Amino acid sequence: MMEFTPAGSLFAPLPSPYTFRDGRSIEGARIAYETWGTLNAQASNAILILTGLSANAHAAATDANPSPGWWEPMIGSGKAIDTDNWFVVCVNSLGSCKGSTGPASMNPDTGTPYRLDFPNLTIEDAADSATHVLEHLGIETAQVVIGASMGGMTALALACDHPHRVRHLIDVSAAATALPFSIAVRSLQREAIRLDPLWDGGNYTDESYPESGMRMARKLGVISYRSAIEWDGRFGRVRLDSDTDDDDPFGMEFAVESYLEGHARRFVRYFDPNSYLFMSRAMDWFERIEDLQRVQLDSALVIGVQTDILFPVQQQEQIAELLASSGAPTQFLSLPSPQGHDAFLVDYDRFIPAVRDYLHRL
Amino acid sequence: MMEFTPAGSLFAPLPSPYTFRDGRSIEGARIAYETWGTLNAQASNAILILTGLSANAHAAATDANPSPGWWEPMIGSGKAIDTDNWFVVCVNSLGSCKGSTGPASMNPDTGTPYRLDFPNLTIEDAADSATHVLEHLGIETAQVVIGASMGGMTALALACDHPHRVRHLIDVSAAATALPFSIAVRSLQREAIRLDPLWDGGNYTDESYPESGMRMARKLGVISYRSAIEWDGRFGRVRLDSDTDDDDPFGMEFAVESYLEGHARRFVRYFDPNSYLFMSRAMDWFERIEDLQRVQLDSALVIGVQTDILFPVQQQEQIAELLASSGAPTQFLSLPSPQGHDAFLVDYDRFIPAVRDYLHRL
Structure with a gap:
């Protein structure tokens, strides 16, 4: 089975047995995490980062x-999340295939x-498990919890529970709740995976693998993470060098199709399909x-992007x-980034000052 | 092969052979249409309606x-498109499977x-063919051409050419041009159809039919035709009666999933998959x-909807x-309908006055 644990990952054991919200337990579970900066003597300078569906703990x-992390421009000495002051912990979600225990892990x-047979993962399970990483690191309370996308849901669950x-x-x-849209x-992404005969009720192997289903799911994801207006500027109507091929009259013709295909290829074999199903469903719930x-x-600082369709x-x-x-002083930022749901990963011109200024005021 | 010609359809023959923009010709082609109202002696009161991807000519x-058409509240005696004054012609697009010649038609x-082996359909071919319906009816010039979605592209091609x-x-x-988004x-819809092994390079039969691919394509279509905010009001988080089934742990659970499934079921066997591919690609071009x-x-009157993501x-x-x-007096209406791309089919409170007032001023 496929697990994709980044080099240099650290692991926090979960209590064994570890009980999920659905009442079921697993043994020997763990959470993958990475850290930056130094925890102070009072353990009062911790920032906990919770990840989205596909992210691992290698945020920087x-x-x-030393390879760049998925939030590299945000985290480091002198950066918005300044590791000269903060002890930063990024946690790979429970249920993922990036080092934390999930459906691809050995029972x-x-x-x-x-x-x-993995327990019915919820966002609350992911939040519960993250508290054990804090515990493991000797941190009673994270000064700041940061989460985006699914990680933002997990952060809300953590604040509630x-x-x-x-x-x-x-x-x-x-x-605060999953929209029907x-x-x-x-649901359509999950259906694409489940309809692929090679998914085989979750019993695929590396040799017999639901590549078509995962490709569809990922492409639909990438489409839903972006916006029409951004792609117009990026791709316009640029065509691929090889124009419509007589052998494949409905094959790729435009640069945007090749972009989607590239995204799909990079993802399909590097994310566990069953893990995808469990995490995706957790968001619906x-x-x-x-x-x-x-x-x-x-x-609290709450940030949204005006072009986000998901x-x-x-x-x-x-x-x-x-x-x-609830009584918490709350700042809301509605950003006009064109990049839709993915803006926090690319529009650093807007996100860096937003995060830096908030942390600076604490 | 599947053709779905509505009862009461009329047919205009195309010149035979009929040459497409790609230089290829077909014999004995025809366009399905329906009409309402009476053409005046000068043939100067004609309104030509051009259809979207899945619509037939039965607009009313x-x-x-006598069954209701897809624009029933819009067309009729005393309605916005008033058949007491106008002679209304609705044309099923060339390449469709709803009565006009398309990939499912007999060669x-x-x-x-x-x-x-159908010629490489373009929007311009659809526009060209519609002019032969006007010719067939003795109409030199349509007083008004109305088109929505793909039909709106066809209307623009007709105005240009x-x-x-x-x-x-x-x-x-x-x-005016297809966006990369x-x-x-x-492209993803076409890929879903083409990836279905039962599509079989276009050689499916009623017995061996790419149902999964068409289901995926249609569901993705329905998602892209609507908006997150509308569905929140319609479906909220209503769950289906039968909650998650142990035999199908990732099966349908929410009302919105059942809604999509219903749409897909109604479409999958009532639209020709190859026709879908040709018409979809024509829009990209x-x-x-x-x-x-x-x-x-x-x-000209140009109408858009603020929640349209497609x-x-x-x-x-x-x-x-x-x-x-170009010098044409042009009115632009940006409507706040919540229904996205499909608003013209449902938000009659906004669309009826818009169309009525414009026609009234002519």
Whole structure:
């Protein structure tokens, strides 16, 4: 089975057995994480970063793994998340295939991967498990929890269910509950995987692998993460060198199709299909509107992007309103980035000052 | 092969052989159409309606087919498109499977359906063929041409290439050129069909039919035709009666998933997959920005919807600017309908007055 643990990953063991919200337990589970900066003597300078669906814990370069991380421009000495002051921990989600225990991990009871026998992962399980990483590191309370996309949902669950674990929150492009539109997109992605005969009820192998289904799921993901206006500027109507081929009259013709294909190729064999199904469904199940009115945060920054079609900016506005109604001083930023849901990964001109200024004021 | 010609359809023969823009010809081709109202003696009261990808020519009830049409609230005695004054013609697109000649039609040369041997359909071919329907009916010039979505592209092509055939234009939720985002969505739909082994290079039968591929394509279409905000109001987080089934842990759980499934079921066996491929690709190829600055319209109304993610409202604003630069008095309406690309089929409260007022002023 495929697990894609980045070099230099650290691991925090979860209590064994570890019980999920659905009541089921697994043995010997662990969470992959990485850290930057130094924890102070009071353990009061920790920032916890929770990841989106496909991200690993390698948010920035480390000595053990100097390759750039997925939030490299954001984290480091003198950067917005300044590791001269903060001890930064990034946690790979429970259920992922990037080092934390998930459906692709070996079940010690059977000696085979969990596959569909993995417990019914929820966002709350991911949040619960992240608190054990804090515990493992001797951190009672994260000064700031930061989450984007699915990680932003996890951060909200953590604030709801573990109020003593978090004082301040930066919540990016997330939602207090899954919208039917987003459920529809994710449901279609899951259907693409499940319809691929090579998925085989979750029992695929490296040799017999649901590549078509994963390719469809990823392409649909990439489409939903971006916006029409951004792609117009990036791709226009540029055509590929080899024009329509008589042998494949409906094959790729435009640069944007090749871009999608490239994204799909990089993903298909580097993310476990069953893991994708569990994490995707966990997002559909998320619904914490009521509870967010009763969190106990010291402050919050909520960021949304106006061109996001998957987590529309109205959802972040809703989060901000709910947090404000709880009594937490809350700042809401509606950014005009053209990059849609993915903006936090690319529009650093807007995101760096937003995060830096908020952390600076703490 | 599947053709789905509505009862009561009329047919206009195309010149035989009929030559497409790619230089290839077919014999015995025809266009399906329906009409409402009476053509006046000068043949000067004709409105030509051009259809979107999946629509047939049955835009409203007729004596021959009293079932409601797809634009029923819009067309009839005393309605916005008032058949007491106008002679209304709705044309099924060339390449469709709803009565006009397309890939599912019999090739008289071979006695078998064209399938992938159909000429490389373009939007311009669809526009050209519509002029033969006007000819067939003794109409030199349509007073008004109305098109929405793909039909709106066809209407623009008609205005560019057949200026003497149209005086006034109502162009709805269309584009002067295909955006890379829309190309990406359509490319993924085509890929879903082509990846289905039962598509079999276009050689499927009723018994061995690419149902999975068509289901995926249609669901993706329905998602792209609507908007997140509308679905939130319609479906919220309503769950289906039968909750997650142990036998199918990633099966349908939310009402929105069942809605998509219903749409897919109604479509999959009622639209020819090859026809879908040809029409979808024709939209990708459309690019008439330059030419639209030189049309010779007497006036135009361009309508866009602010929540449309497939044909964003900026594209209709662009059309309006291009038409205005040609010298045609042009009105642009940006509607706040929540229903996205499909709004013209459902938001009659906004669309009826828009169309009625424009026609009234002519």
